[in-house]
Amino acid sequence: MLQSVRTTVLALGIMALMSPLKAEELSYEAVIGYSLGERIATSYDARRYMETLAGESDRISLVHQGESYERRPLIAAIITHPDNHARLDEIRETAQRLGDPRRGEARIENQPAVLWLGGSIHGFELSGTDGLLKLMEELVTSDSDEVSEWLMNTVVIIDPTLNPDGRDAFAMFNHRRIGRAPNPSQKDWSNDFTGWDALGFRTSHYFFDINRDWFAHTHPETRARMPLIQAWRPQVVVDAHEMGHDTEFYFDPPTQPRNPFFPDFAWDWFEDFGAAYADAFDAEGIEYTKRDIFNYFYPAYTTSWGSYQGAVGMLYEQGSTRGLALELSDGSVRTLEQALHQQYVAARAAVALSSRERERLLRDYHSAHEAAIHDGRSGTRRYILTPEGDPGILAETVAMLLRNGIEVHRLEESVRLRGLSDRLGERVGSREIPAGSFVIEAAQPRNRLIRALLEPETPVPEDFLAQARERIDRGENPRFYDITAWSLPLLFDLPAYASSSGASLPLVPQEARPVMGVELPDAAYAWLIDGRQTAAVAAAFQLRNQGYRVSVSPRAFEAGGESLASGTIIVRRGGQKEGLETALAGLVKDYDLRVVPVDGGRTTGGDLPALGGADTFALAAGRIGLLAEHPMHAYSFGWAWHTLDQTYGLDTTVLRLESLGGTRLESFSTLILSDTFNASALAERIGEEGMERLKRWVRDGGNLVVIGNSVDFAREHLELISLEDDWAHEEGEAPAHRISVPGAFFATEMDARHWLAGGYTAAPKVLVNSSRIFRAPDQPPSTGRNAVLRYAQGPVAGHAWEESIERLPGGVFAWEERAGSGRVIAFPEDINFRGYWRGVDRLFLNAVVLGPSA
Structure with a gap:
């Protein structure tokens, strides 16, 4: 993984020497043609500025992480002192050792603290991106002693445009409606849009809130960011947002409820960072709030997920300007320029504290991972996903765990384990665990995330529930900021166990998404696609719309030496147009399907007397x-x-x-x-x-x-x-x-x-x-x-x-x-x-x- 990130950096050809150009010639305004806050920075403008800096300065290198659904590049900048750039491999290797004490000693004398700063994951929350671009400008162009010291003590990874599709959609909306000067009226058409439009600007291409996608990775924007974050193991993660327009700037510490699996490292360091933010905002006379509204009970936000990855994951919420300027309820006007400056002040304070407290931050981070591994050696020692469920969804779950930096092993032969609990947490004693099951040992660095995702229950603190009930009885929002249950075996309907046994098991590391299907076997009479596979329905739809006959059994049965679930798809060889075998083989590969060949229409058990039984029905072509x-x-x-x-x-x-x-x-x-x-x-x-x-x-x-x-x-x-x-x-x-x-x-x-x-x-x-x-x-x-x-x-x-x-x-x-x-x-x-x-x-x-x- 580390090598692939390094290759990407070098392939972009961006390790240029520092140019003699003056700082003002590398300002955002000089490069792009307008000042930050004057217009909404598009993802293209942000990328062009980053590429210009990387071509002229030896303080910054870029990583092309991937593309959004709409093919916009996802670019991150690595900013640090030129001396650190010359030893990035060494710094990354030490970061890996700090994040996994099993890898050996990690010397921190010359190790910078690593920060990951992300902006505007909700596309129309503009100021996060712009504030981070302002910080980027300072870190790359300033010759101050203060900035030089920060760069020696930190590696700052800035991913300024987390949702380029949503952001650019809103930028185009606003740019097309702007007059001679921004109109701050909430009723001006540049600031007024339907709820449908608002969610479109907030979200990614498929109208997803990708701030809820950090453990599941359903979208390419999230998946593409995993290798870089896993390679650098940051100690600090910041997510720069906006909230309602009539509110002031929020920064952590958060409010209750606290998830019982939430890492102490992050919770303790919230106080230090919160004090640094308060000092910086007090110095500039900026209003702010903390310990209000936002909580980290749910593990899928950028910030909470960052904390479960071992960092101090923190949230910035700036009062919105909607566009370039917005009139507030008291008649005052907030501009984008003001909002982005406040994001910049907060992010700058995070860099300054991380630089100043570098050694303590790194030691605490390392100790937290030692404690996480130690925690996994008692109580629940391992979690097991058995293969009786949908094999395709099981494979996707394993791939998701791996992307999260969680180690997964595969059981080579069946074993009998004692002290088991099922996916609901109920004691079931001993069970035979079949070969092919996937085992997640708790004694590993991502222990806190493993428990958050795989424990059946995450109890909500009673004191919070009492307050929430009082709010409901007053007709108020109870302040559940999200759902209260998300255990993966329940979300994915997968059989699972938790085990307190530490017995040695015949395991092999699982390093990639497992292949669960098989190549299409030869069949004299028909192919049966087991109904346990959700993708079987999709394959049937594709086959039928290509003109092939397909039928469905709503009954479970046995055939070809296999037990087949209800909903099994029956594809007979006879009476079909040419090309069936080729078409079916392609779908079996694309959907990773298991197929059972049979040589006749007789069944051997279950509720279906024959493959042509009265209960089966033919599938019609559909639109x-x-x-x-x-x-x-x-x-x-x-x-x-x-x-x-x-x-x-x-x-x-x-x-x-x-x-x-x-x-x-x-x-x-x-x-x-x-x-x-x-x-x-x-x-x-x-x-x-x-x-x-x-x-x-x-x-x-x-x-x-x-x-x-x-x-x-x-x-x-x-x-x-x-x-x-x-x-x-x-x-x-x-x-x-x-x-x-x-x-x-x-x-x-x-x-x-x-x-x-x-x-x-x-x-x-x-x-x-x-x-x-x-x-x-x-x-x-x-x-x-x-x-x-x-x-x-x-x-x-x-x-x-x-x-x-x-x-x-x-x-x-x-x-x-x-x-x-x-x-x-x-x-x-x-x-x-x-x-x-x-x-x-x-x-x-x-x-x-x-x-x-x-």
Whole structure:
């Protein structure tokens, strides 16, 4: 990994000697043509400035980390003294030893502290990028003794544009609407945009908040940054954001709740850095706040993830200027120039403290990693992911752990272990652990992150819960800043164990994403793609749309010497057009699939008497439409789009809501309505004509999938489904106080014989992150109405209030209802949450792909 980073640096040809040019000739304004704060710096402008500095100065080198979805380069600058640049390999090697005491002694006498500073991961939060560019200008061009000392004592890695796609989208929006001078009015069209547009500017290409992506790496922006951060093992990580316009600058220490696995090193150093920031802001008369609003309970933010990587991960939140200038509620105006200066002041203070306290910072960092390894030698000693689940999703989980710097081993032969707990933390005694299982030893440097991601439960502190409840009872935000459960075995629906045993195991290191599939074997009669594999549905969709016949078994069965799950895809050799074997082999490779060949249509056990049994159904060719734009929730839309388009490669047509009235819906087999901010607003936007066309399309055989608040749209406005709102009050009763579940996992009860449950050998645990609770109507059983998954008692991980715990059991998580010749499939919770709730991918693909044919 270290060698690859060094090769990238050298390949760019940027280790130039210091030029005699004066500092003012290398200022941002001199190079780019406008001053920082005068216009919104685009990612191209930032890159051009960085490349100019690197071509003229021996203080800076650049690393090309990768590209965004929209092909914008992701460039980071390494800034340090020329003497340090001459020994970067040595510095990186010492950084590795500091971050892993098992590698031997790490001498810190001449070791700089390493800082990683990132800007504006939310695209329209402008000042983080600009403030870091201002700091970059000073570090590279200043000849002051103070800066020279900083450069000797630190290596400063600046990644100024964490989200170039979102930033450039907003920059273009603003530049096209700016007049002779910036207008600070909140109603000026340069500062005024819809909620859909706002989330588009905040997020990356697929409308993802990539500040929540740091452990999962669903997006190329995050994945591309992993090698550099893992190579340099920074002691300080800073994430420069903006928040609401009527607030002042926030810096750490954070507020409660504190995650019980959160590293002490970061928590202790928050005080030192917080004091340094306060001193710097006091000296300039800048208002600020700390220990307010923001907490690090959830491990996927840039800052909390940085701390779990061993650094002091810190957050800056500057009051927003929205564009170049914005009028605040008191009538004053904040400019981008003022905002970026405050980001610069904070980042400068971080560099100064890291330089001044270099030795203590490095010693504490090293000691923290010794303590992390020691912690793994007691209590839970190892975590085990067994291969009974979806093999493709298991492989992706292993790859994700490796990118996070977590060591993973593979079990070469089966062993019997004692003292095991399952993925819910329940004691299960001894079990036979099969060969091919993946083992994560706790005694390693990323111990804190391992526990945060793999422990089934992260308890919320009781004192915080008491305060949160008081806020709810006053009608206020309870201040859960995110979900309260995220254990990977639950998110990914993977069988897993935790073991207190330290027994020696026959392990080999796993150094890359494991290959789980096989080359396409020869088959005389048919190929069977085991239903446990979610990607099997995607492969079936691709095959059918290429003109090949495919069928699906909603029953588990045995054939070819293998046990096959419900939802298995059957591809017969006979009666097909030419090219089947080539097409199937390509899909098997692309989707990393396991395929079972059979020489005849007979089965040997299970619920399917033969491959042509009456329960099997042929898959029809399909075309998927996804509805977009305000008032759809852009996050939910993006999650669904990404799941279909990127994760499983299913061609999807994105339709504007307003176009429904004039679109030939008959050409679509499935339409998807992701979550919406408001069901009534959605009805108004689609219009009466659009809703009538949509209802007629469903009754004529269309497959409508509705998610989140769009369930209410289908109930109340389309009147196509009969689910009942559990919170609704009877006439004369007071309205119920709706209580939201802050992201907790609940067990479910599943109708295993329903086609929508295909691929699941047991009911999955599901994430509840709303107040939506629906019940099946109190009517006689009907094949036209099916509650495929209902909530069971819970929660099994995370927090829920008593009102939700009482109401949820029996509530519907997955619902199918026939309407004429078509059907509506409803998911009250967002089944595509953040692109990393992968355990219910199969449920979503079943609804979208199999729904029109089942």
